[in-house]
Amino acid sequence: MDFALSEEQEAIFDMATAFGEAEIAPHAQVWEREGTIPKDLWPKLAELGFGGLYVSEENGGSGLSRLDATLVFEALSQSCASVAAFLSIHNMCAKMLDNYASAELRDRYLPRALTMETFFSYCLTEPGSGSDAAALKTRAERTNEGYVMNGTKAFISGGGYSDAYIVMARTGEDGPRGISSIIVDDGAEGLSFGGLEDKMGWRSQPTRQVQFDDCKVPAGNLLGEEGKGFRYAMAGLDGGRLNIAACSLGAAQAALDATLTYMGERKAFGQPIDQFQALQFRLAEMEIELQAARTFLRQAAWKLDENHPDATKFCAMAKKHVTEVGSRVADQCLQLHGGYGYLADYGIEKIVRDLRVHQILEGTNEIMRLIVARQMLAERG
Secondary structure, three states: OOOOOOHHHHHHHHHHHHHHHHHHHHHHHHHHHHOOOOOOHHHHHHOOOOOOOOOOHHHOOOOOOHHHHHHHHHHHHOOOHHHHHHHHHHHHHHHHHHHHOOHHHHHHHHHHHHHOOOOEEEEOOEOOEOOOHHHOOOEEEEOOOEEEEEEEEEEEEOOOOOOEEEEEEEOOOOOHHHEEEEEEEOOOOOEEEOOOOOOOOOOOOOEEEEEEEEEEEEHHHEEOOOOOHHHHHHHOHHHHHHHHHHHHHHHHHHHHHHHHHHHHHOEEOOEEHHHOHHHHHHHHHHHHHHHHHHHHHHHHHHHHHOOOOOHHHHHHHHHHHHHHHHHHHHHHHHHHOHHHHHOHHHOHHHHHHHHHHHHOOOOOHHHHHHHHHHHHHHHHO
16 A cells, blocks of 8 residues: 655645745735635636646546645645635536536536636525535526526625536425526626625635525526436535545644744743643644544545545545544644734634634534444445
8 A cells, every 4th residue: 555645746736835835825814804815816726727626637627636636725725724625616616517517518617617717606505404405495497598596595605706606406396306506607687695704714715695586597507407406516525525624634734834833933941842841742642633634534535536435434534534633733733822823923823713614514524423324334234
């Protein structure tokens, strides 16, 4: 069993790290205060192939594996987890276009998604349906001209910011089989947005409700087949869970690296605080946790790439474990910074805030436990 990254994978990680250090890290605090990310950042990332990381090369994407993609998100999150996670959402949408769109729809949207001239948001969650996503109420009624959509989506990253939205809406019966995926362009008649959400973390990502009031959408904007939208939406979640875990890993690693530097400079009782054995033990515990989490994440990504029968179980386990490790490590790093860790200038408190939501989105960690337990019981036979 080979745990080493290939030369190409090392190059992918280094390229993403260098981009983050040059183009994201110097601005992350400003973007957080402003509550938005300049749109001119995305074409720069697209030039590196990051607009369609796992979109097939046949359709113009980078054709990377899921393991390769986790390296990109881990590297970028060292500079800002909020920006990296936003990129993950767009990539989930691009892959849905790659996999399920008709040739006409793909030709219309995918090229601009890959250049990130068209930035996509993913609209599944509603005010009354989070973990129980199949209970969504947004409805798209078929008409002679297309669809008329009514309903509200909640907690949408990019609401009022993105150029297009992949919306899961009910076109048929109750339950998952009555749900379809439909693309709604910004500016569509009947599309509007709630106020900017005032969030604990991920503050540079504009988050709003997305509202549909007799919103008119052309029939040609149906993604794939009617009634299969929930399956399409769920198919991307294994990879999305790996990505969000990678974002936790990268940001926590950045916090630990900063803490190592700080502890070598900060003195107490006549010596640098990294010379106190009790604090050395805490550093060691964090390193062990991060290295174990990294190995676990990459194993889960490998299983997904190999279409292994238990890939979904491992993606759920990795998402649960790595996001919780990331938050624990970030919190310990803040503690080791003392009062300075609580100040925005040091960047640690931002990491703590940004990582907390990773245990909630892409399926809560309670749902991850449920997925794992159900598969264990099924395997028991």
